[in-house]
Amino acid sequence: MIWNPNKECMSRDEMSALQGKRLHKIVEYVYHNVPFYRNKLQELDIRPDDIQTIEDIHKLPFTTKKDLRDNYPFGLQAAPQSEIIRVHASSGTTGNPTIVGYTRKDIGVWSECMARCLTAYGVTRNDIFSVAYGYGLFTGGLGAHYGVEHLGASVIPAGTGNTEKHLKLIRDLGITGIACTPSYALYLAETMEKLGIRKEDIKLRVGAFGAEPWTESMRKEIEERLGLKGYNIYGLSEVMGPSVSYECQMQHGSHINEDHFYPEIINPTTLEPLPAGQTGELVFTTLTKEGMPVLRYRTRDLCSLMPGTCDCGRTNVRMGRIEGRSDDMLIIRGINVFPSQVESVVLSMPEFAPRYMLIVDRVNNLDTLQVQVEIRQEYFTGVFDTPAAIDALEKKLAAKLKSVLSIAAKVQLKAPNTIERSQGKSAHVIDKRKL
Template sequence: MIWNPTKECMSREDMRRLQGERLHKLVERVYHNTPFYRRKMQEMDVTPDDIRSVDDIVRLPFTTKQDLRDNYPYGLFAVPMSQIVRLHASSGTTGSPTVVGYTRRDLAIWAEMTARCLSAFGTDCNDIFSVAYGYGLFTGGLGLHYGVEYLGATVIPMSSGNTAKQIKLLHDFGATAIACTPSYALYLAEAMAKTGIPREEFRLKTGIFGAEPWTENMRREIEHKMGVNAYNIYGLSEVMGPGVSHECEYKDGSHIIEDHFLPEIISPETLEPLPYGEQGELVFTTLTKEGMPLLRYRTKDLCSLTDEPCRCGRTNVRMSRIVGRSDDMLIIRGVNVFPSQIESVILEMEEFEPHYLLIVDRVQNLDSLEVRVEVRDGFYSDEISKMLALRQKLSARLQSVLGIKADIKLVEPYSIERSEGKAKRVIDKRVLQ
């Protein structure tokens, strides 16, 4: 079902006009309320009056995650704190996390757009959702939560972890839909099979997966093992949270909620806009956001866009699956991990050489991160316990910085490749196809 046909099936011409009007208002807002943007626009000699249609977007400055960090915590907010009703913060990043603030209206829009997604997945007020994304600073849990309520369905605020309890409640509460990361879905499906409870006793029929890149193969596997129809939901905290785009029953790309988010594809090298169909970095401008509106936010996600009408009747632009990143960020178990974060932890510890190798893999359907490091001369010990303590010390520090557990492997001196130029620091064995 199409939740909001007026917006979702608007003619391209009307959509462009609506986006143009909203863009103009947005630029006025940030120009007057966010010193960061005013300064950037002044440097580029652009005033709000120069921005009249979506075509003028190329005149606006880009925003990066670094800008968010540099303006930590509230520097990019465009309203006084009295109007901010909720804060979220991104998962582990080097230094400061990135903070996002929402006004009451932002939250209402977020819930409505998430309801559009859920409706496109064929769910309605009769469904019972287990939201197994983490609740808290992460936008996944609460984002889906309010979307489900807005839809009028029942929400089980399950949050992540405690698989045995998840399964019991899915079963006992007769959940018909589940929202979580695709890798956790696979893990959960296997755990469900191991309980020996026949699959017919579960009523699950819809799976809503996102927060990390996944593949058609994973979709087939999840659908087969869990007996659900699996849909992709895309989003990122900086822009809003889950629900920025979603698949429909045809699963042929994700529909972008275009009346609220203006997408562009740019070349990550030249920063020039690329035409529909070409692969590049996805950029979003938040057309209606009040709390923390962003101009041309560089997601670093690589994909392509199409404005071909979809068989479902929606006319908004669709994005392809994410095929990679334009930076070195890894998404491990739904958490953003930058090799530079791991590097900084290792560099701070005198016990280790500054060389490391990260091996990312998917073991039993869960992402794994192995960090190989060499112990510095002088810190080798004759005692196993001391070596293990060294390993534990690094493990604990990494966990506190990354938010996820890494397996540390101590390796012999000089066994990690040294190179003058760009060393290969990451081996990602997960195959995304």
């Protein structure tokens, strides 16, 4: 089934024409509403009327996460506050998160894109669909939730955690679909086996898995253990949230909703566009967004594009699996984490030396993050002669880390000069997960 054949099965010429028309409009829109973009375009001597076809996109400047950070919180917002009805936040590279505002129409477009994904997975309004992404500022929960409701299936806002109760509902309510991270799907399978629930006892048949990288062998394992078909879902809050692209029944590349999000692949060093099929950095331009449109946003995700009509009938360009990152971002339990965020916290507390280490692991299919920091010798004074005092310091650091990272980290305090001086950025991270 195809939710919106008019937009998912257009001919290339029609799509390019639509994209060109929308690109012109969005450039005009940000030129008049966002001083940041106006200044950038004026510096390059570009007027909105210079952008008429989708090919003209190469004239436009790139936008980066740093631009979002520099304009925190609402500097890149194009619609007035009274028109914005929701904000989501994702990880910034330092203390400030990245803030994205949505108008009522943006939420509608998002729900439409989500409904396209779910339909491609074979979900209909007769399904009972559980959303087991985190709810709140993270786009995963509410994004998938509104899409399921828009489609007309019954949504179970399960959220994360409380796995045993969730499994009980999956079995008792005959839940047929689930959205979660692939590692959580494996954790579910493991908990099921622990509780003696067999895959024959449940009716799950569709899984929408995303928010973290996964492999073909993980897909096979999840499909085998839960007895369902697992589909990739891709998105990022700067562009919208989940549903920027989605797999179809072919499970061969993820279709991009390119009438709303225009993709390019560039060489991350030279920033030159790469021909179709070559792996490079994925760049998106939002073509219809009102709240916070982005022009040529550098996602830092490395992948390739697969043009051509898919066997499912969709003509929307597909993207391959994410093959890596062009920066040092980590994805832990579906949440993006930058080592520089940890650094900003450590530097803000005089008790600690500016040395730290992130140790990421996967235990029973759940990601764990440990942050080691060194106590500064001069701050280790008589007040610290009880475990309670040290615990309090650990808790203070843990709370600050959580406020910046959005996920809990286990803090381990180290004696002075026990963490090796780092050489370069990656030396701050030990990732023991095997993917």
